[in-house]
Amino acid sequence: MCLAIPARVxxxxxxxxxxxxxxxxxxxxxxxLLPDVRLGDYVLLHAGYALQKVDExxxxxxxxxxxxxxxxxxxxx
Amino acid sequence: xxxxQEFHNAAAxxxxxxxxxxxxxxxxxxxxxxxxxxxxxxxxxxxQLLPPPLSMLxxxxxxxxxxxxxDIDKAIALAEQPGVTLATFGxxxxxxxxxxxxxQVKADGSDVRVVYSPRDAVCMARDxxxxxxxxxxxxxxxxxxxxxxxxxxxxxxxxxNFYLISVHKLIPPAMRALLxxxxxxxxxxxxxxxxxxxxxxxxxxFIPQQYGxxxxxxxxxxLDVLQGIEMLLRQIAEGRAEVEIQYRRGxxxxxxxxxxxxxxxxxxxxxxxxxxxxCIPGSGLKxxxxxxxxDAEEAFAINPPPAKEHKGCLCGDILRGxxxxxxxxxxxxxxxxxxxxxxxxxxSEGTCAGWYQYGSH
Amino acid sequence: xxxxxTPETSKxxxxxxxxxxxxxxxxxxxxxxxxxxxILDQLNDSxxxxxxxxxxxxxxxxxxxxxxxxxxFFKGGDIGRLAVCGTVNDLAMVGAKPLYLSxxxxxxxxxSLATMRAVVKSMRQAAAEAGVQIVTGDTKVVxxxxxxxxxxxxxxxxxxxxxxxxxxxxxxxxxxxxxSGSIGDHGIAVLSQxxxxxxxxxxxxxxxxxxxxxxxxxxxxxxxxxxxxxxxGGLATSLNEIAQQSRxxxxxxxxxxxxxxxxxxxxxxLGFDPLYVANEGKLVAIVGPEDAEKVLTVMRETRYGExxxxxxxxxxxxxxxVLMKTTIGGTRIVHMLVGEMLxxxx
Numbered sequence: 001m002c003l004a005i006p007a008r009v010x011x012x013x014x015x016x017x018x019x020x021x022x023x024x025x026x027x028x029x030x031x032x033l034l035p036d037v038r039l040g041d042y043v044l045l046h047a048g049y050a051l052q053k054v055d056e057x058x059x060x061x062x063x064x065x066x067x068x069x070x071x072x073x074x075x076x077x
Numbered sequence: 078x079x080x081x082q083e084f085h086n087a088a089a090x091x092x093x094x095x096x097x098x099x100x101x102x103x104x105x106x107x108x109x110x111x112x113x114x115x116x117x118x119x120x121x122x123x124x125q126l127l128p129p130p131l132s133m134l135x136x137x138x139x140x141x142x143x144x145x146x147x148d149i150d151k152a153i154a155l156a157e158q159p160g161v162t163l164a165t166f167g168x169x170x171x172x173x174x175x176x177x178x179x180x181q182v183k184a185d186g187s188d189v190r191v192v193y194s195p196r197d198a199v200c201m202a203r204d205x206x207x208x209x210x211x212x213x214x215x216x217x218x219x220x221x222x223x224x225x226x227x228x229x230x231x232x233x234x235x236x237x238n239f240y241l242i243s244v245h246k247l248i249p250p251a252m253r254a255l256l257x258x259x260x261x262x263x264x265x266x267x268x269x270x271x272x273x274x275x276x277x278x279x280x281x282x283f284i285p286q287q288y289g290x291x292x293x294x295x296x297x298x299x300l301d302v303l304q305g306i307e308m309l310l311r312q313i314a315e316g317r318a319e320v321e322i323q324y325r326r327g328x329x330x331x332x333x334x335x336x337x338x339x340x341x342x343x344x345x346x347x348x349x350x351x352x353x354x355x356c357i358p359g360s361g362l363k364x365x366x367x368x369x370x371x372d373a374e375e376a377f378a379i380n381p382p383p384a385k386e387h388k389g390c391l392c393g394d395i396l397r398g399x400x401x402x403x404x405x406x407x408x409x410x411x412x413x414x415x416x417x418x419x420x421x422x423x424x425s426e427g428t429c430a431g432w433y434q435y436g437s438h
Numbered sequence: 439x440x441x442x443x444t445p446e447t448s449k450x451x452x453x454x455x456x457x458x459x460x461x462x463x464x465x466x467x468x469x470x471x472x473x474x475x476x477i478l479d480q481l482n483d484s485x486x487x488x489x490x491x492x493x494x495x496x497x498x499x500x501x502x503x504x505x506x507x508x509x510x511f512f513k514g515g516d517i518g519r520l521a522v523c524g525t526v527n528d529l530a531m532v533g534a535k536p537l538y539l540s541x542x543x544x545x546x547x548x549x550s551l552a553t554m555r556a557v558v559k560s561m562r563q564a565a566a567e568a569g570v571q572i573v574t575g576d577t578k579v580v581x582x583x584x585x586x587x588x589x590x591x592x593x594x595x596x597x598x599x600x601x602x603x604x605x606x607x608x609x610x611x612x613x614x615x616x617x618s619g620s621i622g623d624h625g626i627a628v629l630s631q632x633x634x635x636x637x638x639x640x641x642x643x644x645x646x647x648x649x650x651x652x653x654x655x656x657x658x659x660x661x662x663x664x665x666x667x668x669x670x671g672g673l674a675t676s677l678n679e680i681a682q683q684s685r686x687x688x689x690x691x692x693x694x695x696x697x698x699x700x701x702x703x704x705x706x707x708l709g710f711d712p713l714y715v716a717n718e719g720k721l722v723a724i725v726g727p728e729d730a731e732k733v734l735t736v737m738r739e740t741r742y743g744e745x746x747x748x749x750x751x752x753x754x755x756x757x758x759x760v761l762m763k764t765t766i767g768g769t770r771i772v773h774m775l776v777g778e779m780l781x782x783x784x
Contacts, residue, residue, distance in 0.1 A: 002113055002219035002271040002784050004327075005706045006080040023078040023703025024640035025630075030196060032226040033336045042080060044274060044327055045707065047166070047783050048194025049223040052274045052333055054080055059326035063083055066300055069092030076095070078703055087693075090766035112784055120711075122768020140784060167709075167780030184449045193708065193781050220783055299766045414776035415459050433773070 004046035006054050009037055020045055080326065084298030093303035094126050100310045104130040106262055107309060108398055110252060111269035112139030112427070113297055119431040121299040127306070134261065134398035135428040137251050138269055140216050140244075141168045142396060142420040142427050143351045147384035148244045149174030152213050154379035155242060156187040161377070162205075164198035165213040167191045171423045175385045178423075195227035202231065202239035211373045212241040219271040221245050221362055222336035225343040228371060240373035243362055246349055248272050249280040250360035256288050258354075261398045265309040268294040270301070270324040277332030278320045285318035296324035343368050352420065353393030392419035395428050402432040409433060451777075457670025457716070458775030462679075481683070482605050483531040483666065486598055496600075499534035501525060502593035508586050510553065513627045514642030517590055518560035520718060523647045524669070525594035526568045530649040531665040531721065533604040533656060534596030536568060541592050542576040546585040557588065568647035570594070602656065608663040609684035613752040614730035616723045618651065618737060619644070619745040621673050622701035625715035630704065637707070641700040646719030651743045658736040661726030668722060671775040672714040676722055677760045678774040688760040690750030690772070709782035714775045724752060 007020035007029070016031045020043065027045070031037045034050045043050035109115060115135045118124055124133060137143050153174055156163035163179070170180045170191060183189035192198050195212055202210040214224045224241065231239040248269060256263070268281055273294045281292050291312035295305030305323040312319065322328050340362070349361025364372050390412070391405035402408045402421070412418040414430055421427035453460045470478065477485045484501035488494060505521045522539065529536040541561065545554065565572055627643040630636070648667065655662055664684070668676040673695070681688045697712050705712050719742060725733050730748060737743030760772040 002111075002216065002269075003706075003709050003782065004219065004271045004274070005703075006078075007707075008079070022707065023699035025637055025700050025703040025707065027637040027707065030194075030223075030226060032230070033222050033333060033339065035335070044271070046219055046271065047223045048196050049226060051219070051222070051271070051336065052327055052329070055326050055329075059080055062304075062323075062325060066084075066086065066089040066093075066304070069096065070086060070088035071092075073092035073095055074088055077091075078699060078706070081706065085765045087766050094767075119770060120764070121766055122762075122764045122770040123766075124768075125770075126766075126768050166783045168782045168784050170780055171777055180451060180453070181449065184451050191780055193783075216783060299764075299768075303766075414773075415463065 002046055004044040004051055006042050007045045009039055009041045009043060012037065012039060020050070081298060084296070084300040086300060089300055090303055093300065093307055096307050097131075097303070097310060098128050100307070100314050101128045101130055102314070104132070105264045105310070105313065106132045106134055107265045107267060107306065108134040108136045108263045109267040110136040110138040110248060111272065112142065113271070114267055114269070114295065114302065115139070115428060115431050117297050117299065117302055123299060123302055134263070135431070136255065136398060137351060137354060137396040138217070138248060139427055140246060141172055141423065142392065143246060143353065144169070144172065144215060144244050144420065145350045145352050145384070146175045146386060147350065147381070150176070150381040150384050151374065151379060152242060153177065153179060153182050154381040155211050155373055155377060156182050156189050158377050158379065160208065162188045162190060162201060162208055162210045163213060164190050164192045164201060164210055166215060169213055169215055171417065172420045173417055173423070176382065195224050196230070199227045199231045199234070199236070199239055202236050203234055206238055209238045209240060212239070214241045214243045214245055217246060217248050217269070217272050218275045221340045221344065222275060222333070225339040228343050228368065229339065231371070240371050240376050241364075242373040243344065243364060245344070245362035246351065247346070247360050247362070249276075250357050251351060251354060252281070252284065254354050254357045255397060256284065256290070258397065263290055263398070265313055266290060266292045267302070267305050267309065268292050268320070270294060270296045270327060273324070273328045273332065275333050275336050278322055278328070278330045281320045285320060289318045291318045292320045294320065294322045294324055294328050296327060353396035387418045390419040392421040395421050402429040405429070453777040456775060456778045458675055458777060460777060461671070462774070480605065483528040484534060484596070486532050486534070497598040499529050499532045499596040499598050500594070501528040502591065503528060504589060504591040506586060506589050507628060509628070509631050510557065510587055512631055512643055513639070514623075515645040515718070516557060516560050517588060518557035519564045519645050521590040521592045522561050522564035522568065522570070523645050523718060525592040526570060526647045526649055527667045527721070529594050529596035530652040531604070531667055532598060533602035533652070533665065534598045535653070536570045536594055536596040536649050538573045538595045539565065539570050539592050540574045541572050541590065543578070544585050544589040545577065545579045546587050547579055547582045549587050554588070557590070564647060568649055604662060604665050606664055606666065606680050606683035609680055609686050609724045609752045610663060610726070611686060611752055611754045612727050613663060613724045614727050614748050615688065615690060615750040615752065616725060616730065616734055616737065616746055617673070617695065617749045618648070618721045618723070618743045620696040620698045620701065621668070621717055621720065622697060622705065622712040622715035624718040625672070626701045626704045637704065639700045639704055641698055641704070644717060644719035646742050648719065648721055648742055651721070651737065651740050654736050654740045655723060655733050659725065659729035659733050661729045662723055662733065663726065664722075664724035666722045668717050668720060670716050672712070672716060673722065674713040674760065674772045675774045677772065680724065681760055682758045685757055687753040687756050687758070688750060689753050690760065690762050692762055692764050694747055694749045696745050696747060710779055713772060714779055
């Protein structure tokens, strides 16, 4: 379970609080679980906390595999 | 929206479905443990795309559904204490306890408030020092660290009016209990992606090692789910049983150790009662003795009425994957989303709600 | 000291006001039977009736709505604009030309005069835009705590041109379903300012008077069968209502439904489905297939219809139900909203 959504870190303030942005929506987030977060990182946001950084190279790799699947299917169709 | 929309691509979905079809040779039961997976599967119409020999079973990974009537009754009793504000995630509002739901108690005049984050409850307590705020701490390993962090913040602020009641539960012990019960044949597990963000892949190792059942830790966008299913089927076809990670952009094998450390600072494991699975040792979280002053049950002398189950409700069997919603005598008759009898119908990720809302085949 | 009640509701819950299934049940069980009459039973956005006894001659449309939104002022609008546009739109949805509105205020003691003036000014502007006049009203003041600052009720009268027959029961198999623009804007704009959920959304409420758009559509085609503005309960609830009233099936295409990024992001964060989020400046039109493209073109050239798109069609099966082809090519049933939409973590 649980709804967690990738959001970009746009501000890091005091006491592990900051702001994240997704689709233009800006929300306060706590980085207590991820204190080494940096500006511009994508994080998984759950219940107002950043749980983990999104590993962008892994994301790109997964997307590459998926687009190969898409190509293969288009070729067959 | 980055890292979301790309995982909805229709052509890639078609490619994955084709791969799944090629690789499905016999009747198989795949269990998705996590309620958010149940919702994703229904919401994107995935079931309908899968070849008929594949059965997707829903497991007990809906923290709302597995909360017992007794626990809900306790939360209600706390909400009914004069002067208390009960803060809760929205998920719990409509779940019926033995006699009523938090939503009904709110309609009766109790101060029940929905929050998005446990931090919001801490801020409520900070801003109203004379009003006790009790937070209903529900959720699995994904949510427990956020509660722990919020509690530590309440401690750092020196708050004397913040409390919580923990009905947290842990996933791997429940999966072990399911496998040990052996009620239903499970050929593979779609493991919860966000729980695994916290706990990593190691806690699932016993599943392939002791039971020979393959596992794939899967994300929640529709392409994640399809890719997770495909990876699981490939393990089965190749005779392998391992814990693989599909959701590699979120899950590291080691999880988030700091998050786990915060949880164990504040909580210790305990036995917990699960609807449908009974008491599972070591599957719950309770506050450590040094944090007992935040325990709502200790602070307030509540006396809930005796808990009772609703006759005919098959939520327990449905949570174990032993029965499907249409087999419940109450499904869509006495038990509907407007008038739920059991939690499986209330939670948007409850199996019964899913079947009712999104339709079965 | 717990109440020994069964899970049955013997009290009115917030969910009864959310526009979904419980609201419908409340109307069907508690209001229709005691007041029953053929006009009420139409259950359209406005009641339509002829002035003369024999049913001939000019027809009036008559409707009312109460506005209890919190906060009173939100990005893109306020309770005043909402009160005028909501009632104007209910008239427009039966094909009426809106003419006159009443406005009743229930004011909580202590509301600032400046706030009230701002609401009144906003209503003036909205009425001017819609071409209607506010001709009568009422004011009550209640004790602190008895109203969320301000509740507004408006009732509206309009004239239905001869030959215009638009209603929820008139959808026909083969009709095209046109949506005038992006969904979820209003609900998210309002939600973003609620206590406990504060986030900044680049999304403004879409609250707008749609009578101009409707007039343009009706001038272009005599085959507009149904009009509905998907307010509380969202697009999903409106489509289900129509499917049930017309006894048809509805199929829509998820990729064709416009949703602004900010709305989607907020919904993903909170666990909402945009199909159920309220709109206050959008309409759904069910149009004979021969006129669909023509109506679409006219909409795109008219204010508030610029992003119109054809999102689906009316089918014979499954009767009374709405099916949606998802982005990835699956199919799911889209039910009416049940209860209130609450933010979730799971």
